[in-house]
Amino acid sequence: MDILAFQNAVDLVTELEKVGVVKQVEERVFPDGEVLIRLPETGPEVALVLRLYPSVNDNIIKLVLALDALSDIGVRKVVLLTPYFPYARQDRRFRTGEPISSKTILKLLANYPVFAIITLDLHKPYIAEYVPRITTRNIYPAVEFAERLKDVDIVLSPDFGSVYRAEAIAKILGVSYTYFEKYRDRDTGSITLVPRYDVNLKGKNVAIVDDILSTGGTLVDACKSARALGANKVYAAVTHCQLLRDAREKVRGCVDRLICTDSIPNEFAEVRTGPILRRELERLL
Structure with a gap:
């Protein structure tokens, strides 16, 4: 070919x-x-x-x-x-x-x-x-992300739509996972993210996983919620890092480590997509 x-x-x-x-x-x-x-x-x-x-x-x-x-x-x-x-x-x-x-x-x-x-x-x-x-x-590069998150105690998704990503990484690591639910204060309009299940994040190292990081709002909200619940270290593993507007500064100010792939070239890319694409092409052929 x-x-x-x-x-x-x-x-x-x-x-x-x-x-x-x-x-x-x-x-x-x-x-x-x-x-x-x-x-x-x-x-x-x-x-x-x-x-x-x-x-x-x-x-x-x-x-x-x-x-x-x-x-x-x-x-x-x-x-x-x-x-x-x-x-x-x-x-x-x-x-x-x-x-x-x-x-x-x-x-x-x-x-x-x-x-x-x-x-x-x-x-x-x-x-x-x-x-x-x-x-x-x-x-989904779950294995590649898991290799870089070995000291994580729990994997979190910022919403239900991404929970299968958290599950995939958590199963490899042998740890628990859950997702955040969003609650809006009717008086102030402020939004609070709360884990779906009763989990204890105090003193734990957590990883927040998602597919796209564009302006960083969703990731930073999830990070702040994890820290408010007592998380020790907060990591983020995101497949496609667009990093638009001031996303870099916002994320750097919250997460301890951002792990991305190079599907979109960026300075946080630790996972190379070339070997992944090549392996899948070989399987297909």
């Missing part, structure tokens, strides 16, 4: 060279902002690797152009490797008239010979079921 890599995925190439021949996709941006890509000569089966974040919209256009070109030259099977899958937070229709954006992107890819997608930690696992024709390998 030939592996075609975009320029923003060169850091993943070393791992992927263990699977097949890596060839570079040529890219060009015109003065008006339009993009052009040119594919190298390739065989009938291709792994296409690129980062879709940042510059999400531009990179999706590049991806569609590449898939259309591959289809035109007769490629029969494409495996897409992208560490972060964008538009996944819109996983359902929140208000009338809105699209389910994650489904929209998958339906777009289904127009081409995309056989499988390998990605990390979709916002909700059921997104993979929106387009059954495409095999979606959604990997």
Whole structure:
């Protein structure tokens, strides 16, 4: 299988060279902002690797152009490797008239010979079921996070929607887990996070886990609640660290250690996505 890599995925190439021949996709941006890509000569089966974040919209256009070109030259099977899958937070229709954006992107890819997608930690696992024709390998790096959280006594999710992540890491570590419930004071409007079950955090080392860290509000609220309940050390393990606006300063002011993957390049990235993508590609093949 030939592996075609975009320029923003060169850091993943070393791992992927263990699977097949890596060839570079040529890219060009015109003065008006339009993009052009040119594919190298390739065989009938291709792994296409690129980062879709940042510059999400531009990179999706590049991806569609590449898939259309591959289809035109007769490629029969494409495996897409992208560490972060964008538009996944819109996983359902929140208000009338809105699209389910994650489904929209998958339906777009289904127009081409995309056989499988390998990605990390979709916002909700059921997104993979929106387009059954495409095999979606959604990997949560629980083992990699657990290796870095060995002194943790309890794993916490900031809400119920992320509790399965806490459960996955807790089971590896052999510790308990729970999630926060949100309570709003009707008089003051202030929000308090309280663990769902009666757990004692006093003097404990805790880890807060989630899929995306954007502005840091959710993580910091959970961290402050854990400290108010007596937690000794507070760690955070987040798969996709966007770190927007003043998120770095807010998080540094609360957590003792932030552990991220490099699905989005950042200074807190301790977990490399290259080996994870490579292992899953080998299993798929």
